[in-house]
Amino acid sequence: MTAARVSPAKTTKGEETRARILETALELFRDRGYDETTMRAIAAQAHVSLGNAYYYFTSKETLIQAFYGRTHEEHLAASAPMLATRHTLKARLAGVMHAKLDTIEPYHRFAGVLFKTAADPASPLHPFSAESAQVREESTRLFGEVVDGADARVPDDLRAELPRLLWLYHMGIVLFWIHDNSPKRARSRKLVEMSVDLIATLIAFAANPLMRPLRKAALKMIAETK
Amino acid sequence: MTAARVSPAKTTKGEETRARILETALELFRDRGYDETTMRAIAAQAHVSLGNAYYYFTSKETLIQAFYGRTHEEHLAASAPMLATRHTLKARLAGVMHAKLDTIEPYHRFAGVLFKTAADPASPLHPFSAESAQVREESTRLFGEVVDGADARVPDDLRAELPRLLWLYHMGIVLFWIHDNSPKRARSRKLVEMSVDLIATLIAFAANPLMRPLRKAALKMIAETK
DNA sequence: CGATCGTTCTGAACGTGTTCATTTCCTCTT
DNA sequence: AAGAGGAAATGAACACGTTCAGAACGATCG
Numbered sequence: 001m002t003a004a005r006v007s008p009a010k011t012t013k014g015e016e017t018r019a020r021i022l023e024t025a026l027e028l029f030r031d032r033g034y035d036e037t038t039m040r041a042i043a044a045q046a047h048v049s050l051g052n053a054y055y056y057f058t059s060k061e062t063l064i065q066a067f068y069g070r071t072h073e074e075h076l077a078a079s080a081p082m083l084a085t086r087h088t089l090k091a092r093l094a095g096v097m098h099a100k101l102d103t104i105e106p107y108h109r110f111a112g113v114l115f116k117t118a119a120d121p122a123s124p125l126h127p128f129s130a131e132s133a134q135v136r137e138e139s140t141r142l143f144g145e146v147v148d149g150a151d152a153r154v155p156d157d158l159r160a161e162l163p164r165l166l167w168l169y170h171m172g173i174v175l176f177w178i179h180d181n182s183p184k185r186a187r188s189r190k191l192v193e194m195s196v197d198l199i200a201t202l203i204a205f206a207a208n209p210l211m212r213p214l215r216k217a218a219l220k221m222i223a224e225t226k
Numbered sequence: 227m228t229a230a231r232v233s234p235a236k237t238t239k240g241e242e243t244r245a246r247i248l249e250t251a252l253e254l255f256r257d258r259g260y261d262e263t264t265m266r267a268i269a270a271q272a273h274v275s276l277g278n279a280y281y282y283f284t285s286k287e288t289l290i291q292a293f294y295g296r297t298h299e300e301h302l303a304a305s306a307p308m309l310a311t312r313h314t315l316k317a318r319l320a321g322v323m324h325a326k327l328d329t330i331e332p333y334h335r336f337a338g339v340l341f342k343t344a345a346d347p348a349s350p351l352h353p354f355s356a357e358s359a360q361v362r363e364e365s366t367r368l369f370g371e372v373v374d375g376a377d378a379r380v381p382d383d384l385r386a387e388l389p390r391l392l393w394l395y396h397m398g399i400v401l402f403w404i405h406d407n408s409p410k411r412a413r414s415r416k417l418v419e420m421s422v423d424l425i426a427t428l429i430a431f432a433a434n435p436l437m438r439p440l441r442k443a444a445l446k447m448i449a450e451t452k
Numbered sequence: 453c454g455a456t457c458g459t460t461c462t463g464a465a466c467g468t469g470t471t472c473a474t475t476t477c478c479t480c481t482t
Numbered sequence: 483a484a485g486a487g488g489a490a491a492t493g494a495a496c497a498c499g500t501t502c503a504g505a506a507c508g509a510t511c512g
Contacts, residue, residue, distance in 0.1 A: 454512090458507105465502085471494105473494095475492070480486090
């Protein structure tokens with residue numbers, strides 16, 4: 001429940017103001033939605049001037065970037081107990097994925113806009129941008145832990161690529177989740193269950209010598225278009 | 227090269243004005259990019275008032291919807307000769323996919339914004355919305371033709387889902403293409419080549435009795451989260 | 453011809469994200 | 483204590499997307 005700190009956390013006056021603006025913004029986003037929240041409203045509620053809000057966040061989108069960092073840290077924290085106690089690939093992956101959905105659930109309402117801006121390659125927010133690199137890499141590392149801590153037999157060539165692939169998979173699930181309006185996001189949960197099963201099965205298949213050519217072809221594709 | 231008509235095409239005065247605005251808008255989008263093109267500039271260049279532009283297109287985004295329809299029709303046209311002459315699944319799919327990339331290439335620069343708005347579930351433009359339903363269904367039908375006209379052996383249960391799956395695949399490729407800045411979009415082309423290969427192989431595999439349980443599991447997942 | 457009515461068109465006005473010249477605040481130096 | 487200089491904060495101003503009350507247009511009917 002404690003606020004995660006993203007930027008270097010000297011508690012100068014400025015850092016306090018910055019934090020206050022961010023808290024206020026996320027609160028308003030959650031309650032009213034992104035488009036309905038004006039920068040003026042954020043500034044007012046945070047007791048700063050409009051210009052001052054822009055002194056700390058160069059654009060409204062920048063606030064989303066901060067949101068990324070925030071939920072990512074929460075996701076890490078929520079995943080840790082899963083990874084400490086579960087040892088099959090399937091259970092570990094399922095745990096991490098459900099933790100993800102738990103983490104972002106409060107923001108489902110404004111998650112759409114979130115991905116909206118994220119999909120634009122020109123935006124510093126899109127998942128492959130330099131600005132997102134840190135979060136992306138940490139997130140990928142998390143999926144690396146999912147694999148490495150599991151007792152599954154995974155061919156080395158696949159193991160090297162798997163974290164990236166699972167990260168991509170996880171983005172796909174989030175994309176599905178954004179469009180999911182079923183009660184309690186049941187469809188997304190179901191999809192996670194079933195797709196995790198499928199992935200575990202596929203990885204088991206991949207270790208079969210008969211599958212070697214297919215596996216090699218798939219990995220080659222990934223390598224050549226990286 | 228003739229302009230594709232989307233709306234009922236009575237050539238009344240209004241239809242002409244509408245067309246003029248759309249042509250101007252697409253031209254400006256192509257040349258300057260989306261954000262850099264103002265509604266005022268479109269109106270001015272099309273010799274109409276700002277208000278009049280909004281009489282025909284209720285928002286700037288609506289112009290993107292029109293763009294969808296346009297490129298979709300061009301894609302259909304470009305795909306026809308492929309489907310008429312090629313008979314293997316691989317060749318047909320590759321033909322249709324390359325035709326797609328050919329069609330949208332001139333707009334690569336503003337395609338980002340295109341998908342930006344498309345990714346927002348609240349937008350009428352996102353691929354799963356009611357407003358996009360027509361284009362989406364027609365597009366899915368195209369992939370149905372790719373499969374049906376091919377001489378590949380495809381299990382019936384898979385055949386029923388394949389058009390939708392291939393449409394989804396095609397969206398993925400477009401997403402990749404958007405982020406692709408390699409010369410002549412070489413990476414996207416390569417990805418199409420290799421992924422089409424892989425898909426053809428997978429479909430061949432799917433017909434193997436040994437694969438039945440896996441195939442059933444995958445299809446079940448799709449069915450239950452539809 | 454004139455009246456009527458729906459279509460087409462206009463431009464002023466509003467709210468928003470963003471910028472920027474300027475002011476206020478704080479800390480350190482002498 | 484005074485001043486210098488940077489950090490923090492201000493609010494007016496701008497450009498843009500969008501809305502709207504109404505004007506102009508044009509076809510149809512008496």
